[in-house]
Amino acid sequence: MTIFTEQHPGVEQKVPPETSGFTFNHTMLRIKEPQRSLAFYSRVFGMRVLRKLDFPEMQFTLYFLARVDVDETVPEDVGERTMWTFSRRGVLELTHNWGTEDQADFAYHDGNAEPQGFGHICFSVPDLATAIHWLESNEVTFVKRPEEGKMKNVAFVKDPDGYWIEIVEAALMSQMGR
Structure with missing residues (x-):
């Protein structure tokens, strides 16, 4: 089967066979207040938390969100759900560094203010x-x-x-x- 995509300078002509099965899984955004961000993404965009991972020794929590189809079976077993989460496409990881919610003047760079980076x-x-x-x-x-x-x-x-x-x-x- 031939895979057609646009060709531009720098794009490899052939997909390296070693990358077979690679899946773009998630993008991570740092958040200040988990409850506020989780409410926003679940209410406004219909996303659901697939998995929450706490790292007390490093003082941060990861929330993995995605759209889940009504007829989709989500594994109940925590280990299986973790593997399922990391095998999906279109996942949003929200990272909460503990304590930022208590800092009134704390804000993350949005990527669009100068200097621009993430968009x-x-x-x-x-x-x-x-x-x-x-x-x-x-x-x-x-x-x-x-x-x-x-x-x-x-x-x-x-x-x-x-x-x-x-x-x-x-x-x-x-x-x-x-």
Whole structure:
């Protein structure tokens, strides 16, 4: 079977066979207040905590979140669920370093302030207009609405720690960036 993807300078022509089975599993964001962030991602984006891992000796906790289909079977056994969590795609890891919630002036760099680095995560939605209405009804902070700027049909919102989240509808993206 031939795998077609775009070719650009620097892209290997063939996929190294040694990478067979590699899966992009998760992206990690540091959070200040777990309850606030977990409420946001579960309520606004429908994500569920797959696994929570505490590391008392290093004073941090990891929360692994993802969208779970209604008919999907989630392993009840903790070890099996941990393996299942690390085998999935599209997982968001929220890392809480203990004590940050008690520091009034503490904030993580969102990646978009200077100097820029990390940019955003993205959710693809079935209907952008419906999603925008949902985000508005949940009083989510908008960075950019779909009708604003040069890139139409793309929205950006902020999570409780100020990280940007892009919102797109795949059907509206076919003419993007030609």
